[in-house]
Amino acid sequence: MQVTDLPPQASLPDWLRAVIKPPAAASRRRRVTVEAVDGVNVRVDGDTLLNFAGNDYLGLAGDRALRDAATAGIERWGVGGAASHLLSGHTRAHEAAEAHAAAWLGFERALLFSSGYLANLAAVTALAGRGATLYADRLNHACLNDAARLSGARLRRYQHGDLDTLEQWLAADTSPQKWVLTDAVFSMDGDIARLDRLLDLCRRHDAMLLVDDAHGFGVLGDGRGSLHEPAFARHVFASGGADPRVILMVTLGKAAGAAGALLLGAGPVIEAVVQRGRSYIYTTALPPLLAEAAVAALGRLADAECADRRHRLLAKASEVRQSLGRAGLACGLAGAAAEHASGSPALPATPIVPVIVGPDAGAVEAMAALRRAGLWVPAIRPPTVPAGTARLRVSLSAGHSEQDTDRLITALKELFCNG
Ligand SMILES: Cc1ncc(COP(=O)(O)O)c(C=O)c1O
Incomplete structure (x- = not known):
């Protein structure tokens, strides 16, 4: 029965109607149904769109x-996954993916999850107790914030990239358990956290560092992610393996092209997540077929052909950012990476390029105009981004040709520079 078929006596309670009242049109979220995918082209409502989403x-x-x-x-x-890991759902395929990832990424142990969201929840809730204080960048992904809230620990959020304030807070904190939680590549801005400085702060103030590298894994650091960028690797892997203060989360559903996520860290730390991470224990295992795909993905990320794709992608990302910047479009926080680069190996421009519009309605209108031009560039609005910074989020892929990015740049210029 459709909801609209409900007989009157079965109508919803008034209080629930108030709770579920849809948001105003400019902030309402809409799902788009994809009918077919062919590389960077997708069919939606019978139209073929170039996918930057x-x-x-x-x-x-x-x-x-x-x-x-x-x-x-x-x-x-x-x-199917058939059972949770601690019942009968843990297979040789999961073991192989975990062993491969731990060895390649330089950590003692890895744990495979069905999603990054679950991995972050498990890590934070298993390891940070009520007595802990969690320090988090304000632009971290929602799932790190949700994990922090669920843990019951004290949460303090510092302004994006404000490590001076973070340092003051850490220095003044007398609580025994301190954590710093950060995205490595910020998902709506595309800038890179200063992971070397963050680790240094954690060492000096006896804190642990949880790095969410959902968007850097596969793309940065020869495919091994942000921590392996030369600017950071010499700090994180100074003694060969990863510093045991660091816990890393990488997703497999983005650049790796598969599904699921991995949590990596020192052996005893990861074992504690197996013992206590409720979103690890009480959920069905990732289907083993996807663990097999994960192993193949890890192999592909390390091969020469993917290195070539990565190289082209990062060059393209830099060109697109520069071209839009020259046209006067506000492309967000790219400057943070440039600032960081002084005195240490440069950081690349990432394939996430925001075009800040401001008002929600403006971003939605821009998305619709681009859609009419055959381009799919999503509008991102609060609460996903701070109020007043609604934006288009351009996401580039190695599959985009020069002609594709030229089309995008021309359309964006027409939209924002000819008005
Ligand atoms: C920064 C970041 N962390 C975590 C996640 C969650 O990962 P998953 O989609 O695998 O649940 C996402 C995106 O989805 C993300 O962008």
């Missing part, structure tokens, strides 16, 4: 090696 940065989501691994995985394991 995904996170398939290297074009691996449709990759032959991943498809073959998933198909072989279905033949071997079937479709």
Whole structure:
């Protein structure tokens, strides 16, 4: 029965009607149904659109090696996850993905999850108790904030990138358990956290550092993610393996083209997440076919062909940012990376390029205009971004040709520079 078919006597309570009242049109979220995908082209409502709305940065989501691994995985394991890890859901395929990731990324141990959201929840709630204080960048992803709230620990959010304030707070904090939580690449701005300084602060103030590298993994640091960027690697991996103060979360559903996520850290720390992480314990395991695909994805990320894609992607990202910047468009916080670069190896421009519009309605109108021009660039509004900074979030992929990015740049200039 459709909701609209409900007989009058079955109508919803008035109080619930008030609770579920839809937001105003300019802030309402809408799902778009994709009918078909062909690389960076998608069909929506019968129209073919050039997709700048995904996170398939290297074009691996449709990759032959991943498809073959998933198909072989279905033949071997079937479709479902069948059980949680601590019952009978943990297979050799999960073990292989974890061992491969830990060795490649330089951590003692890795734990595979069905999503990054669950991985962050498990890490923070298992490791940060009520007596802990969590310090978090204001622009961190929602799931780190949710994890912090769920943990019951004290949460203090510092202004984006304001490490001087963070240092003062850490220095004044006498509580025994301190954590710093940060995105590595900020998902709506595309800038990179100063992971070297953050780790230094954690060392000096006896804090732990949780790094969410959902958008850097596969793209930065030779594919191994932000921590492996030369500007950071010499700090994080000074003694060979990762500093045990660091816990890393990487997602497999973005640049890796697969699904799920990995949490990496020192062996005893990861074991504590197995023992106490409720979003690890009380959920069905990622289907083993996807663990097989994850192993294939890790292999692809390390190969020469992906290195070439990465190289082209980062060059393209830098060109697009520069071109839009020259046209006077506000592309957000790219300057943070440039500032950081002084005195240490430079950081690349990431494939996330925001075009800040301001009012919610303006961003929604711009998205609609681009859609009419055959381009899919999502409008991102509060509360996902701070009030007054609604924006278009351009997400580039190695699959975009020069012609594709030229089309995007021309359309954005027409929209914002000819008015
Ligand atoms: C920065 C960041 N962290 C975590 C997540 C959650 O990862 P997942 O989609 O695998 O749940 C996302 C996006 O979805 C993200 O952008």
